[in-house]
Amino acid sequence: MAEPRAGFWQRLQQIPRYYVYLLMAAVVIWQILFPIPLPIAPSSATQGVYDAISAVPDDKLILISTDWDASTNAETGPQTEAIVHACLQNDKRFAIMNLHPPMGVKLANDIAEQVAEQYGAEYGVDWCNWGYKYGFANVLIAMAKNIPKTIGDDFYGTPVAELSMMQGVEDIESIGLVIEITGLATITETWIGLIQGVYGTPFASAYTAVMAPGYYPFLDSGQMQGMLVGAKGAAEMEALVTRPAKASVIMNVQSWAHVLIILLIVIGNLGFVLARGPRGQGAP
Amino acid sequence: MNPxxxxxxGGAIATLGVYTILYRENPVSRLFEHIFVGLSAGYLIVFIWTQNLEGRWWKPMIHEGRWYWVFAPVVGLLFYFIYSRRLLWLARLVMGLFFGIxxxxxFRTFFPIYSPQIYACFKxxxxxxxxxxxxxxxxxxxFVxxxxxxxxxxxxxVSHEGRFGRTLGRSALLGRWFLMIAFGAMFGNTVMARISLFIGRVQFLLSDWIGSFIPWFAGRGV
Structure with a gap:
C-alpha cells in the first residue's frame, strides 16, 4: 500500500538540502552583483584594536603575527589588510611574522606589499617581514631576549639586523604592540603566557568567527586591548580606516544570508509546530 | 598561456571541484582535497627549509665552521628507536626530555594566562x-x-536531594540554560564563519575568474 502523501507543513520540514544550498548561493550571488548596502558600526572590541595601534609610541614596532592560511583567507585576509591600513595611516612601523601555518607569511606579505604601495611605504624602512619561524614557544622565549639573533634572516633572506627600521630593535621592549591574526587555537595562549603576561607587552587579536567566542574572557580581563571577530571585525576595521573593501562586501552579503537562514529556521519550526496539530497529533 | x-x-576549477561535495561524496571532490593536502605538506617542507633550517642550521654548520650542529638532527632521529625493542630506551630519553619541556x-604559562581572568571575576x-x-x-x-x-x-x-541539594539542582539547571545560550552564540559564530568562507569563494569566482573574460563581473564584490 502506498505511503500517505506528507502534508504541506510536514513537507516544510523536509526541504531537500540541495534547495537550501541553491537558495544560499542565489542570495550570495544576488548580493554580490546587486548589493543593498547596510550600515556597519564598529564595536568596542574593534575600536580597541584601532586605539591600541594608534597608541603605540613612535620608537616602537608593531608586530603582526599572521598565523593563518588559505583556508581562512576570506576572514583573516581582510583582517590583515585592514590592520596594515590602520598601521600605515597612523605612521606606525610594523613587522610581519609567522609561527604557523607557514602559508600565512606569504599571503600576508602580498597584502602588505599592495597596501604599502598605496601609502608609498618602503620595505625595510616602514615595514618588514620576519618570515616563518618554526618553534612556537621557543621562538617567543628567545625573541623576548634578542630579536635580531632569534629571527636571523627576513622573508627574503636578508639578515633583519641590516634593515634600517630594525636599528635599535633589540628585545621585546622594542615592541609596542603584538597583533595576532589567526584561525588556530592555542597560539594566543602562547603569546599571552610567554610575552603579554610576563613582559606586559600590549596584545590585540583578530580571529576567525568560529574561535572568537572562546577568547572573550581575555578581552574582559584586559589581557587583550581589542579583538576583530571574523569578517565582521574586518568590516568594522575597514570602516574605521575608511577603506571599505572585501570584508564590507562580505558582511553585507552575510547579513542577507543570515536573513535567509532565519527564514528557513522559522519555516522549519512553523512546519514542525503546525504539523503536530492542536493536541500534538501528527507529530513525526 | 599567461601564468x-x-x-x-586552476583556482576556479579547484573551488568548483571541492564544492561538488555538496551533491554527495565523489572522486572529483576527493581529488582536489588530496591535492590541497599535498600542496600544503610540500609548502610546509619548503618553508621549513628556506625560512628556518637553511639560515639557522645549514649555513652556520657548512659556511661558518659550526660543525657541531651536525649532532642536532641526531637527537631528533632518536625518536625512531621507538621501532626497536632493544634500543627503545633511546627514544624514551628524548621523549622524556620533551615531556619535561x-x-x-x-607551568610557566598557566598563571599569566588564567590568573588575570580569575581576578576579573571579582566585580x-x-x-x-x-x-x-x-x-x-x-x-x-x-556576570556573577x-x-x-x-x-x-x-x-x-552533592546529590540534588534535600533542601541544599534541590537549591543546587535549580542553580545547576539555570547554569545549563546559560551554557546552552553560550553554545548557541558559538554555533551562530560558526555559521557566520562558514558563510564568510563561502562568500569569499563566490567573490573569487565572480570577480576574479568570470571577471577575467566578462569584464562586467570584474571588480564586483571587491
Whole structure:
C-alpha cells in the first residue's frame, strides 16, 4: 500500500538540502552583483584594536603575527589588510611574522606589499617581514631576549639586523604592540603566557568567527586591548580606516544570508509546530 | 598561456571541484582535497627549509665552521628507536626530555594566562560614581549570577536531594540554560564563519575568474 502523501507543513520540514544550498548561493550571488548596502558600526572590541595601534609610541614596532592560511583567507585576509591600513595611516612601523601555518607569511606579505604601495611605504624602512619561524614557544622565549639573533634572516633572506627600521630593535621592549591574526587555537595562549603576561607587552587579536567566542574572557580581563571577530571585525576595521573593501562586501552579503537562514529556521519550526496539530497529533 | 590566467582557472576549477561535495561524496571532490593536502605538506617542507633550517642550521654548520650542529638532527632521529625493542630506551630519553619541556612550559604559562581572568571575576556589585547602576546590574550582577550557576552545574559531588541539594539542582539547571545560550552564540559564530568562507569563494569566482573574460563581473564584490 502506498505511503500517505506528507502534508504541506510536514513537507516544510523536509526541504531537500540541495534547495537550501541553491537558495544560499542565489542570495550570495544576488548580493554580490546587486548589493543593498547596510550600515556597519564598529564595536568596542574593534575600536580597541584601532586605539591600541594608534597608541603605540613612535620608537616602537608593531608586530603582526599572521598565523593563518588559505583556508581562512576570506576572514583573516581582510583582517590583515585592514590592520596594515590602520598601521600605515597612523605612521606606525610594523613587522610581519609567522609561527604557523607557514602559508600565512606569504599571503600576508602580498597584502602588505599592495597596501604599502598605496601609502608609498618602503620595505625595510616602514615595514618588514620576519618570515616563518618554526618553534612556537621557543621562538617567543628567545625573541623576548634578542630579536635580531632569534629571527636571523627576513622573508627574503636578508639578515633583519641590516634593515634600517630594525636599528635599535633589540628585545621585546622594542615592541609596542603584538597583533595576532589567526584561525588556530592555542597560539594566543602562547603569546599571552610567554610575552603579554610576563613582559606586559600590549596584545590585540583578530580571529576567525568560529574561535572568537572562546577568547572573550581575555578581552574582559584586559589581557587583550581589542579583538576583530571574523569578517565582521574586518568590516568594522575597514570602516574605521575608511577603506571599505572585501570584508564590507562580505558582511553585507552575510547579513542577507543570515536573513535567509532565519527564514528557513522559522519555516522549519512553523512546519514542525503546525504539523503536530492542536493536541500534538501528527507529530513525526 | 599567461601564468596568471592559468592560476585563475586552476583556482576556479579547484573551488568548483571541492564544492561538488555538496551533491554527495565523489572522486572529483576527493581529488582536489588530496591535492590541497599535498600542496600544503610540500609548502610546509619548503618553508621549513628556506625560512628556518637553511639560515639557522645549514649555513652556520657548512659556511661558518659550526660543525657541531651536525649532532642536532641526531637527537631528533632518536625518536625512531621507538621501532626497536632493544634500543627503545633511546627514544624514551628524548621523549622524556620533551615531556619535561612541555610540563615546564605549561607551568610557566598557566598563571599569566588564567590568573588575570580569575581576578576579573571579582566585580563591584554596588554602584559608585565611576560605575552607574545600569552597568552594575546589567553587567556585573548578570556576570556573577551566570558564573555561580554555571560553576554549580559542574559541581557533581552533592546529590540534588534535600533542601541544599534541590537549591543546587535549580542553580545547576539555570547554569545549563546559560551554557546552552553560550553554545548557541558559538554555533551562530560558526555559521557566520562558514558563510564568510563561502562568500569569499563566490567573490573569487565572480570577480576574479568570470571577471577575467566578462569584464562586467570584474571588480564586483571587491
Amino acid at each position: 596568471e590566467i592559468a592560476i585563475l582557472w 612541555a610540563a615546564g612550559y605549561f 563591584p556589585l554596588r554602584a559608585d560614581p565611576q560605575i552607574g547602576w545600569s552597568d552594575v546590574v546589567l553587567h556585573n550582577w548578570l 549570577i551566570i558564573l555561580f550557576t554555571v560553576l554549580s552545574y559542574f559541581f557533581f559531588s
